[in-house]
Amino acid sequence: MSDVTSNTQQEQDFKNAYQQYVDAIYRHCYFRVYNKDLAEDLTQETFIKTWKYIAEGKEIKNIKAFLYRVAVNLIIDNSRKKIALVLDEVKEKEVSVRLHSMESTMIDSFEIKEIIQTLDELPDKYREVIVMRYINQLSPPEIADILGISTNAVSVKINYAMKKLREIIKIKYHES
């Protein structure tokens, strides 16, 4: 196959990947940063960084895993930039405001608010796997591939995170 044909194919594959995974990546970013605008920016940056990698002539074996890996790293970078600190201050306000700015199906979505408030009580490393497993519906091997850890470690994290979540919910609803 000539280079030109190969490049066109790569471009087409990438465009298809965008259509296929853009919502999933956005969802992942959203449930990690709880901010619509920031999640959109991170989603765009994820795809741009991925294309840069492809454009450098490097090979990607699993585009889905690669996109998630880039998104995960961008989220980490973002939190390192202390943007998360600013968000913490306005989180309560943010949740209500942002939810109402989303699509019509999202308006007044009590469940989404519930998810965010519940997940928010989890430490970040557990929230990450829960979002991947139950919101992005990735399999433990896929999560392992993205995070660069073993499938066993992923399963342990998920089990622990679920246990924590149940405890949080139990306390929350028994109290109320």
Added chain:
Amino acid sequence: MNPEALEKLFREADNVKLDKEKKDAIHQELLKFIEKHPVQPKRKSWRNWYSSYFGNITGLKTPTFALSGILLFLLIGGVITVDAQFGFIQNSIAEGVAAVKTVAKNTSVIVSSPALSYNSAVKKYQDRRIQFSVNPMTQYCSVTPPNSVFKKGIAIMLDNRNDKQIAVKLDGRSYFIKPYGFKVITLTTSATLPHTIKIDCHGGKNNASILLQP
């Protein structure tokens, strides 16, 4: 909330999607970016170069075999050099930590050869060892034994008993031996046998000699 309903609740998250307008906007941005940053032609790695040039020569993978042979030769046999002045061929093998470092400048392959400890070398070359000792006062290099007889092709140990590096010459070819280090060399020659190899040590001349016999 029933904790068991948690996973069911997560499914509600499927409703979280990018606005269509935003999705299209990002798509447009990406298209622009792709246009500005087309895929670069792949750089050929040495592996690609190797397979493109040698991969089709034969199905027997001869180049790999030949390279392995050369590596094996360097590891076991050392490097053959010809001394033009004397027509004397020395096949040197570096062994021991000290010796390896000296030779490694030119032949890095030798570094990976199994290192021989000093004690093991003394034991192995007990009757084929030439010691060099420099008097700190006079700087005269004593060689023990001063005159030795070896058969062609035999490996001998050059043993530096000084706390400083010394330079030893065998028929004009220099060997630098580290403090308390040693070097093992295999003696061979294209000259008519018997042949006398002159040894110069630490700037001296004819400090010792080796009679090489068939």
